[in-house]
Amino acid sequence: MEVTDLISIKTLCTHYNVPPTFINELQDYELIEIVVSDNVNYIKTTQINEVEKMIRLHYDLNINLEGLDAVYNLLQRVENLQNEVTTLHNKLRLYEDL
Template identity: 80%
Template sequence: MEVIDLISITTFCTHYNVPTTFINQLEDYELIEIVVSEQDQYIKVTQINEVEKMMRLHYDLNINLEGLDAVYNLLKRVETLQSEITSLNNKLRLYED
């Protein structure tokens, strides 16, 4: 994977003013994936929106990491179910026409 698709955890944490331990804890709970390249730690650019959501839940709503894990997994499940409903509705329209 090219470094262009990654952002340094140090840079990310400096920009958002969060401790690097928070990002490491998110990886411990398997909520994000940290990529190690040349002894630096990175997160994928595609994960930034998800990390921002988790930061808001944790810091703005004071949800601990265990609760964050539960909430995040439930939100992912809701997104999956919504996608499935959309797909089924599209298939149903084919039979209705």
Template identity: 85%
Template sequence: MEVTDLISITTFCTHYNVPTTFINDLKDYELIEIVVTNNDNYIKTTQISEVEKLMRLHFDLNINLEGLDAVYNLLQRVENMQNQITSLNNKLRLYEDL
């Protein structure tokens, strides 16, 4: 993985004004993946929107880490079900057009 696909945790935390312990806690709860390269910790740039969502839930709504874990997993299940519904609707339209 190239470093251009990663953002340093210290840079991220400085930019968003959040403690690095929050990012480490997200990793401990397996909500995000941290990549270690050259003795520095990084977040994948594809995960930034997810981390922002978790930050809003935690800091704006005061949801603790256990709650974040539950809410995040439920949101993923809802998103998966929405994708399945879209796929099934597309298949159904294919048969309705016949």
């Protein structure tokens, strides 16, 4: 994986004003994946939006990490169900057009 697809945890923490331990705890709960390259910890740039959501939930709404894990997993399930509904709706529309 190229470093251009990664952002260092130090940079991320500085930008969002959060301690690096918070990011490490997110990994402990398997909410994000940390990539180590040349002894520097990174996260994938595709995970930045998810990390932003978790930062807001934790710091703005004071949701602890256990609650954050539950809320994040429920949000993922809702998103998956919305995608499934969209797919089924599109299939139904195909049959209605016949």
